[in-house]
Amino acid sequence: xxxxxxxxxxxxxxxxxxxxxxxxxxxxxxxxxxxxxxxxxxxxxxxxxxxxxxxxxxxxxxxxxxxxxxxxxxxxxxxxxxxxxxxxxxxxxxxxxxxxxxxxxxxxxxxxxxxxxxxxxxxxxxxxxxxxxxxxxxxxxxxxxxxxxxxxxxxxxxxxxxxxxxxxxxxxxxxxxxxxxxxxxxxxxxxxxxxxxxxxxxxxxxxxxxxxxxxxxxxxxxxxxxxxxxxxxxxxxxxxxxxxxxxxxxxxxxxxxxxxxxxxxxxxxxxxxxxxxxxxxxxxxxxxxxxxxxxxxxxxxxxxxxxxxxxxxxxxxxxxxxxxxxxxxxxxxxxxxxxxxxxxxxxxxxxxxxxxxxxxxxxxxxxxxxxxxxxxxxxxxxxxxxxxxxxxxxxxxxxxxxxxxxxxxxxxxxxxxxxxxxxxxxxxxxxxxxxxxxxxxxxxxxxxxxxxxxxxxxxxxxxxxxxxxxxxxxxxxxxxxxxxxxxxxxxxxxxxxxxxxxxxxxxxxxxxxxxxxxxxxxxxxxxxxxxxxxxxxxxxxxxxxxxxxxxxxxxxxxxxxxxxxxxxxxxxxxxxxxxxxxxxxxxxxxxxxxxxxxxxxxxxxxxxxxxxxx
Amino acid sequence: xxxxxxxxxxxxxxxxxxxxxxxxxxxxxxxxxxxxxxxxxxxxxxxxxxxxxxxxxxxxxxxxxxxxxxxxxxxxxxxxx
Amino acid sequence: xxxxxxxxxxxxxxxxxxxxxxxxxxxxxxxxxxxxxxxxxxxxxxxxxxxxxxxxxxxxxxxxxxxxxxxxxxxxxxxxxxxxxxxxxxxxxxxxxxxxxxxxxxxxxxxxxxxxxxxxxxxxxxxxxxxxxxxxxxxxxxxxxxxxxxxxxxxxxxxxxxxxxxxxxxxxxxxxxxxxxxxxxxxxxxxxxxx
Numbered sequence: 025x026x027x028x029x030x031x032x033x034x035x036x037x038x039x040x041x042x043x044x045x046x047x048x049x050x051x052x053x054x055x056x057x058x059x060x061x062x063x064x065x066x067x068x069x070x071x072x073x074x075x076x077x078x079x080x081x082x083x084x085x086x087x088x089x090x091x092x093x094x095x096x097x098x099x100x101x102x103x104x105x106x107x108x109x110x111x112x113x114x115x116x117x118x119x120x121x122x123x124x125x126x127x128x129x130x131x132x133x134x135x136x137x138x139x140x141x142x143x144x145x146x147x148x149x150x151x152x153x154x155x156x157x158x159x160x161x162x163x164x165x166x167x168x169x170x171x172x173x174x175x176x177x178x179x180x181x182x183x184x185x186x187x188x189x190x191x192x193x194x195x196x197x198x199x200x201x202x203x204x205x206x207x208x209x210x211x212x213x214x215x216x217x218x219x220x221x222x223x224x225x226x227x228x229x230x231x232x233x234x235x236x237x238x239x240x241x242x243x244x245x246x247x248x249x250x251x252x253x254x255x256x257x258x259x260x261x262x263x264x265x266x267x268x269x270x271x272x273x274x275x276x277x278x279x280x281x282x283x284x285x286x287x288x289x290x291x292x293x294x295x296x297x298x299x300x301x302x303x304x305x306x307x308x309x310x311x312x313x314x315x316x317x318x319x320x321x322x323x324x325x326x327x328x329x330x331x332x333x334x335x336x337x338x339x340x341x342x343x344x345x346x347x348x349x350x351x352x353x354x355x356x357x358x359x360x361x362x363x364x365x366x367x368x369x370x371x372x373x374x375x376x377x378x379x380x381x382x383x384x385x386x387x388x389x390x391x392x393x394x395x396x397x398x399x400x401x402x403x404x405x406x407x408x409x410x411x412x413x414x415x416x417x418x419x420x421x422x423x424x425x426x427x428x429x430x431x432x433x434x435x436x437x438x439x440x441x442x443x444x445x446x447x448x449x450x451x452x453x454x455x456x457x458x459x460x461x462x463x464x465x466x467x468x469x470x471x472x473x474x475x476x477x478x479x480x481x482x483x484x485x486x487x488x489x490x491x492x493x494x495x496x497x498x499x500x501x502x503x504x505x506x507x508x509x510x511x512x513x514x515x516x517x518x519x520x521x522x523x524x525x526x527x528x529x530x531x532x533x534x535x536x537x538x539x540x541x542x543x544x545x546x547x548x549x550x551x552x553x554x555x556x557x558x559x560x561x562x563x564x565x566x567x568x569x570x571x572x573x574x575x576x577x578x579x580x581x582x583x584x585x586x587x588x589x590x591x592x593x594x595x596x597x598x599x600x601x602x603x604x605x606x607x608x609x610x611x612x613x614x615x616x617x618x619x620x621x622x623x624x625x626x627x628x629x630x631x632x633x634x635x636x637x638x
Numbered sequence: 639x640x641x642x643x644x645x646x647x648x649x650x651x652x653x654x655x656x657x658x659x660x661x662x663x664x665x666x667x668x669x670x671x672x673x674x675x676x677x678x679x680x681x682x683x684x685x686x687x688x689x690x691x692x693x694x695x696x697x698x699x700x701x702x703x704x705x706x707x708x709x710x711x712x713x714x715x716x717x718x719x
Numbered sequence: 720x721x722x723x724x725x726x727x728x729x730x731x732x733x734x735x736x737x738x739x740x741x742x743x744x745x746x747x748x749x750x751x752x753x754x755x756x757x758x759x760x761x762x763x764x765x766x767x768x769x770x771x772x773x774x775x776x777x778x779x780x781x782x783x784x785x786x787x788x789x790x791x792x793x794x795x796x797x798x799x800x801x802x803x804x805x806x807x808x809x810x811x812x813x814x815x816x817x818x819x820x821x822x823x824x825x826x827x828x829x830x831x832x833x834x835x836x837x838x839x840x841x842x843x844x845x846x847x848x849x850x851x852x853x854x855x856x857x858x859x860x861x862x863x864x865x866x867x868x869x870x871x872x873x874x875x876x877x878x879x880x881x882x883x884x885x886x887x888x889x890x891x892x893x894x895x896x897x898x899x900x901x902x903x904x905x906x907x908x909x910x911x912x913x914x
Contacts, residue, residue, distance in 0.1 A: 703900060707897045
């Protein structure tokens with residue numbers, strides 16, 4: 025019994041409740057002293073939450089293993105072992121990586137279920153299962169949770185697990201900060217779920233004022249708090265990756281020998297540490313307008329809703345590169361290893377990733393072409409936005425060049441990586457119509473945008489994510505997934521995805537509005553087809569879940585290096601030992617030395633490849 | 639990566655007395671700049687191009703603090719063991 | 720696990736690793752400053768976006784000059800304290816840290832006073848900028864005071880004896896304090912002086 029009571033999550037919950045009561049109580053006392061009512065829901069929730077968050081982080085392990093040191097006490101040692109590590113404060117990057125990956129895949133499935141419900145509603149014109157309010161709540165929940173998944177699952181999950189192994193480090197630069205960062209995530213989920221139970225919020229995932237800043241549903245406040253908290257995860261995680269990659273590389277791991285996935289994580293971290301706070305600032309302004317009476321977005325006082333759009337998109341456009349850059353990295357990594365060929369134009373691809381980082385910060389206003397922004401800004405942002413196609417084009421050519429005349433090993437991860445190339449081409453080409461002002465004026469806010477966005481993020485990143493899941497599954501778990509189930513998952517998902525989103529381009533061009541619970545009768549035929557295809561897409565994940573669950577529990581035990589790949593993480597056991605490497609490896613070659621003699625990134629004593637081939 | 643540049647710029651490089659003296663020089667400059675700002679804006683009551691003057695002075699002040707109080711160069715120069 | 724952490728500790732005591740550790744901390748802290756600084760930069764941009772270069776309606780110039788001076792002087796005492804602790808002069812370092820804390824509290828009190836006597840409200844265009852910018856800054860001042868207090872306390876327990884890299888903890892806190900001062904270097908003219 026005492027064991028259960030002392031479990032980190034329980035302690036965290038108790039302290040969170042105490043923190044909330046404390047914050048709300050002090051606030052209430054001050055309000056009462058000033059002659060106001062004791063409890064006002066939006067201010068009370070916001071102030072209470074800040075203290076609840078502090079209590080939660082302290083209780084879940086932040087105090088025991090870290091905070092004590094600030095007060096001149098000894099930090100407590102980490103005592104959790106086995107599966108319990110995953111439910112506590114663990115500084116091990118491999119534990120944290122699995123925490124992120126599993127959490128966000130669960131959120132992904134939940135959010136996908138919401139998408140299925142949305143498609144049920146849109147199957148015919150008229151009202152099906154949702155009231156318009158419930159539709160808004162479902163749409164907002166699907167949007168923001170999927171954005172969170174897309175930002176965090178590859179970088180947080182695979183970045184944490186794989187990057188330190190790939191660069192030959194024993195852990196991340198700041199292991200305790202890493203653990204603390206992960207534990208910011210559960211409050212985000214709790215806030216969003218409570219917000220939905222309270223009736224949701226009206227403003228979707230973008231929270232545009234004035235809809236969000238006027239006195240609409242209280243769920244908006246929880247949404248804002250959740251997203252600001254999630255912003256902290258992104259910023260702190262980004263800083264950790266940057267310092268790790270700069271300082272923790274093994275001897276000989278020069279910048280031009282970094283595996284491309286590490287470059288992707290590095291580039292994405294640059295964006296997330298430098299831009300995410302713009303999102304937090306925008307949502308903070310909305311929050312202040314609601315709870316403190318400021319006038320950031322009240323036209324009459326000199327404020328302006330367009331200000332929000334500038335600040336919001338200053339982050340939220342770069343955010344899509346936080347999502348896809350690790351996806352690029354993972355897909356290219358897999359394409360190279362499973363084509364048995366060196367990555368084509370490695371330096372150009374790595375340079376293109378940094379080019380994307382630099383361009384990403386100066387294209388945001390293409391989201392404002394129809395928002396009443398000053399017209400002289402249209403032309404420069406059109407040109408800058410189209411310039412993004414230069415570095416993305418380089419990455420695309422790198423992918424094509426890598427598989428060109430390669431000896432393709434068409435296992436499940438490779439299929440997903442190849443699909444990524446196709447989808448990303450579709451997403452990129454359709455993006456041109458949205459970057460060009462004349463076509464964008466017509467297409468803005470239609471299903472064309474929905475289809476384009478899903479092609480880039482689902483078709484690009486999420487396909488790369490599943491490639492990564494199947495590719496690194498043996499390394500994560502020490503077991504092998506079932507190849508047949510994996511292939512069924514791939515074909516269902518690939519076909520379902522194309523059939524769902526290609527027709528959306530068509531209805532979008534015809535003018536069907538996004539974000540609306542109902543539509544004119546003429547679109548009904550297309551939408552029924554789209555919904556049926558979406559259910560096919562959804563059903564593919566049943567095979568995925570079945571495959572993962574059965575393989576993790578009783579799958580075939582995996583060898584250390586089932587793919588005969590040459591990067592460092594494959595030279596250690598599966599799953600890797602606690603300390604990663606018995607001896608820090610010394611790197612003498614590039615990671616993609618296929619084709620000429622034995623592939624070696626890592627000739628160091630005890631490496632699996634060294635014994636097999638050399 | 640393990641390169642250690644012996645600290646040519648004197649961030650905590652000298653004796654305690656020299657280091658403290660440098661702090662005094664910097665704070666004196668900051669005080670003068672602040673006073674200049676105040677005189678331009680309040681006493682002289684907004685000459686032309688006030689915004690430009692204030693922005694320029696703010697940048698210089700921030701540079702002084704960042705370089706000499708926050709030891710920014712140590713990020714790339716490294717620490718003395 | 721235990722074996723691993725022991726090994727890590729053993730390694731951490733080699734001088735080379737201590738240097739690397741401090742370098743990583745320093746870079747991480749600067750990345751945080753860049754990140755946090757952008758929040759302030761955005762608030763500053765919002766102020767010009769909303770209010771142009773309009774004059775503040777009736778801010779108290781004398782109060783603005785006083786709190787600015789107080790914060791500037793606190794930056795100097797913080798520097799003195801850090802330098803003294805770096806050179807192993809714990810007694811003087813603690814005195815200066817305490818002085819910094821008091822000046823920080825003084826600055827905070829000045830902001831509270833400014834808030835209570837301000838002749839404009841938070842819902843006016845200028846008030847929105849003024850209260851949100853000073854409020855955000857004051858929150859950082861408050862957290863800085865808390866951190867300085869913890870550093871002062873640890874200095875008293877002998878954690879920074881010997882100075883050098885051992886006193887990096889103090890440097891980190893003091894750098895944060897200077898960062899808060901740098902923000903005010905830009906906020907002061909933007910909120911008080913521009914006309």
